[in-house]
Amino acid sequence: MNCCSQKPVFEMHSGEKLCKPHFTEYFEGKVFKTIRQFDLIGKEENLGVALSGGKDSLTVLHILHRLSMQNPKIKICAIAIDEGIHNYRDKTLETAKEFCNKNSIDLHIFSYKEEFGLTLDEMLNILDVKPCTICGIFRRYLLNKKSRELNFTKIATGHNLDDECQSVLMNQMRNDAGASARLGPKAGLTQDSRFVQRIKPLYLCTEKEVTAYAFINGLLDSFNECPNAIHSFRVQVRDNLNDLENKFPGTKYSIVNSFLQVLPFLKEKFKSGSVKACAKCGEPSANDVCNACIYLEKLKNSIIRVV
Amino acid sequence: MDKLKVSVFLDRDNLNKTLQLDDNSIVSDLLKELKINPVTVIVSRNNELILEDEKLKNNDEIKILSVISGG
Numbered sequence: 001m002n003c004c005s006q007k008p009v010f011e012m013h014s015g016e017k018l019c020k021p022h023f024t025e026y027f028e029g030k031v032f033k034t035i036r037q038f039d040l041i042g043k044e045e046n047l048g049v050a051l052s053g054g055k056d057s058l059t060v061l062h063i064l065h066r067l068s069m070q071n072p073k074i075k076i077c078a079i080a081i082d083e084g085i086h087n088y089r090d091k092t093l094e095t096a097k098e099f100c101n102k103n104s105i106d107l108h109i110f111s112y113k114e115e116f117g118l119t120l121d122e123m124l125n126i127l128d129v130k131p132c133t134i135c136g137i138f139r140r141y142l143l144n145k146k147s148r149e150l151n152f153t154k155i156a157t158g159h160n161l162d163d164e165c166q167s168v169l170m171n172q173m174r175n176d177a178g179a180s181a182r183l184g185p186k187a188g189l190t191q192d193s194r195f196v197q198r199i200k201p202l203y204l205c206t207e208k209e210v211t212a213y214a215f216i217n218g219l220l221d222s223f224n225e226c227p228n229a230i231h232s233f234r235v236q237v238r239d240n241l242n243d244l245e246n247k248f249p250g251t252k253y254s255i256v257n258s259f260l261q262v263l264p265f266l267k268e269k270f271k272s273g274s275v276k277a278c279a280k281c282g283e284p285s286a287n288d289v290c291n292a293c294i295y296l297e298k299l300k301n302s303i304i305r306v307v
Numbered sequence: 308m309d310k311l312k313v314s315v316f317l318d319r320d321n322l323n324k325t326l327q328l329d330d331n332s333i334v335s336d337l338l339k340e341l342k343i344n345p346v347t348v349i350v351s352r353n354n355e356l357i358l359e360d361e362k363l364k365n366n367d368e369i370k371i372l373s374v375i376s377g378g
């Protein structure tokens with residue numbers, strides 16, 4: 001089944017083959033439908049796009065930038081977090097800067113080194129922890145704090161269907177339904193003015209679709225992978241999921257679609273009460289002291305011991 | 308049977324390879340030969356995306372681009 005007489009560039013899991021213009025129309029249509037269906041973007045927004053320099057976040061920025069050009073009430077800026085991962089983030093941030101320069105998009109960069117005194121690489125030399133655990137805690141912390149200070153109404157991220165599917169399975173395997181309640185196209189559980197709402201416009205796009213779109217639009221840079229990724233549980237779940245998808249096409253859609261049906265119940269069940277303010281930094285936190293401050297304290301104590 | 312010579316660039320490994328394949332081979336034969344799950348890559352020739360059922364030609368220069376996110 002071909003869409004038309006032009007040469008196809010993408011095959012859907014249904015077997016339908018799409019040419020370049022029809023694939024582009026399909027992909028962008030899906031993103032805008034996701035935005036409408038889940039009410040991700042309102043009439044007036046000051047959006048921050050979380051930019052890593054990878055294909056997913058560049059694709060979101062590319063599409064939302066065009067949306068904002070057509071719609072002056074929707075303002076767009078990019079925000080990037082430099083964790084300090086040698087030979088990886090330095091490269092992807094170059095791509096991010098280039099893209100923003102070329103398209104005249106404001107880019108705000110915040111680094112672990114400047115905000116916490118240490119790069120992620122340095123932190124990992126000091127503490128014996130899973131890299132992605134502290135990387136994620138500090139990234140979410142900075143992203144939220146800085147986005148709030150920059151008055152962003154929402155933060156758009158590059159999370160795609162594959163990411164979501166992996167997270168759902170990982171949470172099931174860890175018996176952590178509460179973590180799944182925080183997923184969804186509109187992430188998070190609590191409506192609190194100190195939390196900037198995170199949205200995922202690529203929620204229903206597979207990684208393969210995003211890559212094809214990025215390729216066609218010149219957004220695909222040379223391959224880059226975080227050196228810490230190989231240690232992660234996520235990578236094993238990802239590889240197994242891709243094997244399943246190959247054997248049973250449509251598996252990822254099915255998992256995420258059925259997840260979407262139970263998500264409202266999960267959100268209701270795990271709805272948290274009032275959010276506290278961290279006793280150390282004042283940022284919103286579920287506990288008396290936030291996770292970022294707990295790890296910063298551990299880092300400080302370990303440094304003292306080393307010295 | 309005749310053989311095809313195809314050169315392949317794998318972006319994930321940053322590696323160039325030359326392969327001999329049977330005449331009439333298609334992209335999915337190439338991926339099988341390289342033990343690559345087609346879900347995890349897109350394939351291009353002359354800067355255009357090609358599908359798994361595309362016939363390969365002698366001296367083709369193929370790029371295999373990983374779709375996985377880097378973290």
Ligand code: SF4
Nearest residue numbers: 132135226228229378
């Ligand atoms: S793979 Fe882990 S360590 Fe690397 S950027 Fe992602 S979360 Fe951070």
Ligand SMILES: [Zn+2]
Nearest residue numbers: 003004019022
């Ligand atoms: Zn067409």
Ligand SMILES: [Zn+2]
Nearest residue numbers: 278281290293
């Ligand atoms: Zn704190």
